[in-house]
Amino acid sequence: MQTNKLSDWLPTTNKEVKIRGWEELDVILFSGDAYVDHPSFGPAVIGRILESYGLKVAIVPQPSVNDDLQDFTKLGIPKLFFGVTGGCMDPMVSNYTASKKRRDKDAYSPNGDKGFRPDYATSVYSSILKDKFPNVPVLIGGIEASLRRVTHYDYWSDKLMPSILETSKADMLVYGMGEQPLREIVKLLQKGVPFSSLRTIKQTAFLVTKDEAIPKNKNWDDVEIQSHEVCLKDKKKFASNFKVIEQESNKLKARRIFQNIKERTLVINPPYPTMTEKEIDASFDLPYTRLPHPKYNKRGPIPAFEMIKTSINIHRGCFGGCSFCTISAHQGKFIASRSEESILREVDKVANMPDFKGYLSDIGGPSANMYKMKGKVQSICDKCVAPSCISPVICSNLDTSHKPLTKLYQAVDSHPKIKKSFIGSGIRHDMLVPEFNKNADPKELDDYTEEVMTKHISGRLKVAPEHTSDPVLKLMRKPSFKYFHKFKERFDKINIKKNLKLQLIPYFISNHPACEVEDMANLAAETKDMGFQLEQVQGFTPTPMTVATVIYYSGYHPYTLKPTKTPKSKKEKEEQHRFFFWYKKENKGWIRKTLNKLGRKDLVEALVPEEETNSWRSIKPKEVKNTFDDAIPSSRSSQKRKHKSRKKRR
Missing domain, CATH: 3.30.750.210 (Transcription Regulator spoIIAA)
Known part of the structure; x- marks a missing residue:
């Protein structure tokens, strides 16, 4: 069996560049993730794609931004461009929880260690490169750049932000999957076309000044959305932008989008058609080692890699x-x-x-x-x-x-x-x-x-009905919860037929736009009636370029422009989330009080009847913990068996 050599990975240091016998590089990539040479890791895919075009490519994973910035200069100047990505996840999602607390771990760093990826990594890396090498083109891409290509709401700073092209100082942005636009970019650069002239490549975005002519393309129609300055003043007009952006992003014959930002104009070219089978096969068939770079061997495993290796x-x-x-x-x-x-x-x-x-x-x-x-x-x-x-x-x-x-x-x-x-x-x-x-x-x-x-x-099949309320599900673009009931019937039928004893685990979201406290109480009551004690739950986190995030910030649905309420305060969010855990001792009294105030005695009886609340008060904390640690039941009958066993313990 073939053993991997250091040269099987893209080089990350000058020493590794020399091992390959290279005197200069065509492209240098900077990434917020540790370097894992695997087709599930975007930076590796981009590196291998560029390599397949005959380019000399190196990657600088997780460059330090807290010292003399030597990581940004150690490999010199590339012949074609710098490429920058924040990593496989938006850095703010990597670094913070839904409640804006800093995470204890970074799944894309060795040993899960935090602190190796700055907030807003794409803008940080790109700005450093433009300051140090103002004449070298910087091309940004990946999920952070892709979803922040227009005026967007940033949940972590609680601000409306302009296109990331403005904050990063980058020359061009590739949005979405990068293989097709990169092929065209490299092809034209290799022909000698200046980077500044690359203005009609699909699935790219760039800024032009007022005195620059916007290239014409007879095959494209154009549409202008509300300017960044208008969006700052009018939340409803900001919301109206999203319908255009989402529809054009998903059309096979899309329009080119213009948006004014201060004294410049953002130009977003239409996307490429969906990759063909031959194109996507070519991307996955590249010579990945499927392993983290050997430089991490002594630093500990990379959690995200361990999950998907x-x-x-x-x-x-x-x-x-x-x-x-x-x-x-x-x-x-x-x-x-x-x-x-x-x-x-x-x-x-x-x-x-x-x-x-x-x-x-x-x-x-x-x-x-x-x-x-x-x-x-x-x-x-x-x-x-x-x-x-x-x-x-x-x-x-x-x-x-x-x-x-x-x-x-x-x-x-x-x-x-x-x-x-x-x-x-x-x-x-x-x-x-x-x-x-x-x-x-x-x-x-x-x-x-x-x-x-x-x-x-x-043992378990995990699915995501997300909610039980039809109005919330409609806004989520999810089907009625009645279809989850239907699926569970089929699941139970196969379970019995094959004597499998499998569990069905549903995922749900709290605090989503249009969700009220009563909706969460109904969710808790209905799932309890089905025999579930929920554990796979999460609070809604607003991330750029989703309908729900536009509603969260603006208060308007972007397709109807009708006001839509969203839980926003810490108190509202915590209260909605508590209903997931109706079975916990510390929540029962609060749930009774809340639902009685709302006049929903029916839900009180369904969720926390008086006799159940009183009996739970007599259980010692250790016993409660053991009860909570029981496996989630997959049917109502098993829930009844659990109640019987509780009575015996009492």
Whole structure:
């Protein structure tokens, strides 16, 4: 078996550059993440893509910004440009919790150590480079740059911010998946076209001064959105921008967007069409070592890598369009699926790695069960402006067959070194319910569900209904909770049929726009009635370029421009979150008092009846802890059994 050499990774130091025999570099990349040479890590993908074009590429992972800034100068000046990314996550999400507390760990740093990634890393790195090398082009990309390309609300500073091109001083921004625009950028630079003349490349953005002519393109229509200065003064007009931005981001024939920022104009060119199978295969088939750079061997494991080192990404994109999610904003709503052959090649590579134990942690994607799904008639998709293909109903033009996915799982499992392949990505349970997914063959949906339950999970299946309130779900662009009930019926049926004893674990969100205290109480009551004690829960975190974040900041829904309420104060958020944990001793009295004030005695009886509240007061803290640590029941009957066992202990 081949042993990796230091030169198998992109160079990170002058010594490693010399090992390759290079005298100068074409591109130097700066990243907020530690360098993991794996197709799930964006900086590695960009480096390998550039390398495949014959360029000499180096990467500076997590450069220090707290010293003499030598990390920014040690590799010299690249012939073509500097590339900058904040990393695989927005640095503010990496660094802070939903309550704005600094996180104890950074999943993309060795040993999970924090402090190696500055806040707003893309702007920090890019500004340093422009200050030190004003004449060298800086190209920014990745999720932080992509989602901050226009005027956006920044939750952590509680401010409306201009395009990141303004704050970073960068020359150009690539948004979304970078392979296609990078190919065109490099092609033109290699022909001798100056970087400053790259103005008509799709999926890029840049700023021009008032006296610069904006390049014409006879194939593009243009649209101007409200200026940054207008947005600062008028929240409703800021909200109105988002509808244009979201629709143009997801159209196959999109318009070029203009926005004035002070004395300059932001130009956002239309996106590329969805990557073809051949294009996405080419990206995943590059010579990744699939390992962290050896420089980290003594610093400890990188948590994000440990999580995905035996996982296989089978597609990009998500047509769910959820109001709180940024996946479609960054990866697009149309699915780009890899070929089965490319996936199986990667499976074989993982299976033959020295420390492989026979288990794949995930065969998935942004949503695990969207592989190979697309429009039946392409011309209909070409004209579509809907942000979601499955909300409020599944589009009749969408092919939702799960057959290719079921076949893929079986092909993966036939590899002689694979003992079991897990599905660790989220599964859209609503698409497995025939009453909702009317396009599909019910037997095919049951076959897929049974395949997953019998062969690809271990004890628990996690799904995300997100809420129980229909008005909140409608705003979320999620289906009615009744379809979760329907899915649970099918889940329980297969559980009994196969004698599996699996648990269904639902994820929920509190504090989402349009969510009231009564909605959370109803959620708690309905899930309790179904036999759940919730543990997979989260509070809504406003991140740039989502419908929900626009509502959170402005108070208006960007599509209707009607006022929409959002829980914003710390007290409101904490109170909503408490309803998830109705079963905890310290919450029961507060829940009774709150619901009685609202006149909802029905919910009091459903959640915390008097006799239950009193009996819980007599339990000692240690006993309470043990009760809370019980496994989550998957049916109401098991919940009753738990209550009986409690009575015995008392």
